[in-house]
Amino acid sequence: MERNQRLEMKGISKSFHGIPANQDISFCIESGEILGLLGENGAGKTTLMNILYGLYQPDAGEIRINGTPVRIHNPVESIFHGIGMVHQHFMLIQNHSVLENIALSYKDTPFFFPKLKIREKIETFSKSFDFNMDLTKKIWQLSAGEQQRVEIIKALLNGADLLILDEPTSVLTPQEIKELISILKGMKAKGHMIIFISHKLDEIMDICDRVLVLQKGRIAGSALTRDTDKTSLARMMVGRDVVFNIKREKIERGRQILSVEHLDVMGDKGIPALKDISFDVFENEIFGVAGVSGNGQRELAEAVTGIRAVKSGKIRINDQDITNTSPRHIYDLGVSHVPEERIRFGIAPGLFLYDNAILKQHHLKKFSQRYFLKYKEVKHHTKTLMNDFNVSAHSINSQIRNLSGGNIQKLILGREISEKPQLLVASHPTYGLDVGATEFMRNHLLMLRKTGSAVLLFSEDLEEIFELCDRIAVIFDGEFMAILDSDDQRLCDIGLMMAGSERI
Ligand SMILES: Nc1ncnc2c1ncn2[C@@H]1O[C@H](COP(=O)(O)OP(=O)(O)O)[C@@H](O)[C@H]1O
Ligand SMILES: [Mg+2]
Structure with a gap:
């Protein structure tokens, strides 16, 4: 199939209940180009892309493909026009296999769907983009990165010339991000167009040719990445200067606030999620837990805040035993919690x-x-x-x-x-936040530390861990591989520890 050469959105406006989300937005993208879409939370990025994908109809404006105006009423039509989208929250059926999910959305799937034929097609595609995928696995067995790859294959198989990715890296591990970036660069080399939404300016600078910045629903500016830098992009987006490297001042830590001894906790699937975990967190201290998600972080946060039962071991706050007491009791003792799945549970x-x-x-x-x-x-x-x-x-x-x-x-x-907490348990607190809010959040955690709170921070973002934490524990498969001071040279091997291959 011949690739589309040029796609254009012209004068797009869209309001919800009279409140504008997009106002007079125009841009274009050409074959072999990766366009970054930047903007604070709520700037209108997802809305604009949903219009392009046919999920919303614009109030004004038009879409042109190779100069011809097209109307896209729904995603089926957008697929027909060679547009594919990977949403922020994946839209896969959890109990179906990879193969079944792809077949369900494949536009040429025959009525009696011959698995063999589709399997062959997927395998050819996977090879050409260097994917590696077990097609028989059920979706719920896959990591976020693998689910995302299923979404990308779905779009490619349907002949997407343009692939839209809405904050694709916010759910990925550093290794998975590298893999995604190489896939996208491969697609670019083959002449695909890509629109890439991200808050991570380093990524944008690395892979995009051009960047379009939205602010409050309007275009605030655009630039070629080779002519710009992180600082000016952030200024364009937020309207002021953003500090990227926060300085953490030296403070003596105070008395012990949290103490965890020989903690064993079961996971949802009835398998031990935490095995013999012991550590303390003190006043004026940020204690970071680094690791690839799914290694027990969630269970640890839930045990400390009283949402999950403890099998054995002891948890104390200010020397008071709180093991297996109620979340409300623990909250009243001054423990706040920023949960991982904020939107679902918060x-x-x-x-x-x-x-x-x-x-x-x-x-x-x-x-x-x-x-x-x-x-x-x-x-x-x-x-x-x-x-x-x-x-x-x-x-x-x-x-x-x-x-x-x-x-x-x-x-x-x-x-x-x-509410100024004694202990704040913060799970991925800057995940999905724009640069302005991330800066505010990190400064706030440091302010809590300065004024005597203890912070237990879970993050997959190593930069964040190193910037904020006084001590760092590396978790793998429910165990701590090490607990080190943040200036310990042995942290150079943090990658190996996160993969479970080195223990200190
Ligand atoms: N379905 C909807 N109904 C009402 N308001 C919406 C809807 N979708 C988005 N909005 C509003 O439109 C604005 C832009 O949102 P969105 O496009 O999701 O921003 P972004 O993706 O840049 O974070 C926000 O103020 C949001 O509240
Ligand atoms: Mg969005």
Whole structure:
């Protein structure tokens, strides 16, 4: 099939309930080009791409392919026009195999679907892009990176000339990111067009030819990557200078806040998730747990915050035994939690923004009097939170489900860290946040450290771990491979430890 040479979006506008998400956006992309799409959470990136993919109809503007205006009413039509999209949240059927998932979406799948024929097709494709994939595995058995590859194969098999990837690297491990980047570079060499949405400026600089920056639904600027740098891109996006390398000052740590001894915890599948874990976290300390996700991080955070039962071992806060007590009891002792799956567990989607801003805190004196909420205080608190965390929403009376994913995150983070905790358990706190919010979040964690809180930080982002943590534990398969001071030279081998091949 001949590749499309040029795709253009012209004067695109789109509003939701009268609130503009995209305003008069025009850009084009040509064969063999990788275009980066940058913008703060809520800037309108996903909306714009959903329009291109036929999920939304624009209020104004048009799409042209090789100069000819086309109307794309739904994803089936976008596939017909050679457009494929990998969403932020994958759209695969968990209980089906890789092969079945691909066959289901394959546009030429015959009525009686001959697995052999499709299998051959997939294998040819996998070879030419250097994928390695077991087609019989069920989706739930795959890592995020593997699921993403299934989505990419689906799009390629359907003849996508243009592939849209919405924040594809935010769910991947460093190794998987490398693999994805090489796949994308291979596609570029074959003449595909790629639109790549990311908050990670290093990635954008590495793989994109050109960058388009959105701000509050409008184009704030565009640049060739070879003519620009991270600092100017960040300024274009946020409208001010962003500090990339935060300085962590030296502070003496205080007394012990959290103590974990010989902890054993079971995972969801009935297999031990944590084996004999012991460590302490002190006042004025950020204790980081580094590792590839799925090695027990989630279970550790859940055990400490009381959401998951402990099989054996002891957890103490301020010398008080909290093993297998209730989450509410632990919260009242001053333990806050920024959970991994914030959107699923951190909000009540149908409630208003201001209700969500004080979830779990309704009973606090400052928000309630007997049985009544003090709405004035609640709303004032919500406004401050939204201001500090730069949450963009039409009003505090909006339902939270209408906010973009990044903005929901910011609100939850703000809520959890606004009550100054004794211990903050933070799971991937900057995951999915834009550069401005990431900077704010990291500074906030350092501020908590400075003012005497203890922080237990889980992150897959090694840069973040090294920048923030006083001590670093490396977790693999439910065990700590090492606990080291952040300036320990042996941390050069952190990659090996994360892969389980070295123990200190
Ligand atoms: N289905 C929808 N209903 C109402 N508002 C929406 C919907 N989708 C997006 N929005 C709003 O449009 C704006 C842009 O969101 P989005 O395109 O998701 O931003 P981004 O992907 O850049 O983070 C946000 O203010 C968001 O609240
Ligand atoms: Mg988005």
